[in-house]
Amino acid sequence: MGENRSRRARADRSGPGLSRADVVEAALRFVDVHGLEALSMRTLAKEMGVYPNALHWHVGTKSELVAAVAARVLEDIVLPPQRDMPWDAWVAEVARLCRRAMHQHPNLSPVIGSQLGVTASSLPFVERMVDVLERAGFSAEDLIHAYNTVTGFILGWVTLELSSGPATEDEDWKKGFAKQLRSVNPNVYPALTRNMKLLENNAFMTRWDSGCERPMDLSFEAALEVQILGLRAKLT
Incomplete structure (x- = not known):
């Protein structure tokens, strides 16, 4: 009985009450929390309590959904x-x-x-x-x-x-990169060495945050x- 009620609820959510705007807003919230790589039509459908086909009906493919969400940010x-x-x-x-x-x-x-x-x-x-x-x-x-x-x-x-940075929970790469940056050969990188205090973690390609x-x-x-x-x- 509980499973049947759950299926009916999912079917109701995938009906006329669901809109394209609902899907895009839900995807935006999902990406804000979990990141873009975690987004899939199946995962988002589970999050919303609907069938994946309902999402495809309103927004098309995942690529089309991502495009709509990206545009939504600036709307x-x-x-x-x-x-x-x-x-x-x-x-x-x-x-x-x-x-x-x-x-x-x-x-x-x-x-x-x-x-x-x-x-x-x-x-x-x-x-x-x-x-x-x-x-x-x-x-x-x-x-x-x-x-x-x-x-x-x-x-x-x-x-x-x-x-x-790298897709890892290990923050040691920051320490490693900072150490590597500060130990460059001043004869090979004289300008970088002279301005290291200015550049480290403040400039493109020399920052870790x-x-x-x-x-x-x-x-x-x-x-x-x-x-x-x-x-x-x-x-x-």
Whole structure:
């Protein structure tokens, strides 16, 4: 009797009451807690108390689900009105908003840049960014390059910032990498040796803590400033 009630409950949850939004939200919560590698249609269905076929009906394949979840992360961003501020201030603010959203869901950062483009939900972002850059004075190929520069910087930089270490619970690799880094031959790596105190655990490829634990706020702002300065120079 208990098993039959459980089956009926699962069937009810897989019926009209279940929506695509329900599945995407559940997947987002699951990935936030367990990580992207743990996500499967069968595991998520068990978590939600439905049959796997119900998930496939609403979101298609796992790849399509991951794409929808990646897009969902940035859907909550409220882009500022593009005509209420200078174009460069608008672009900088959008970059900060996107980074903040990605930091809230770091387990999805590896796929946000690669998966977001396959969903139509990214089009409002594209429309408004292109409009801002066009009104700033970019046109023809320069418009394409400016758009790719800004979008590539936002998604690429933050994805790299939030990249994780080896998939292991053993933290000894951090100690090992730090020891290896500090013992490099100064004759072979003189610049690295001179700046070791600055670089260790603070720079890409010389850090052992992810941006989740050690956000690179100042470096992001510096990189953003360089981007804006470069775009301004391009206009002149």
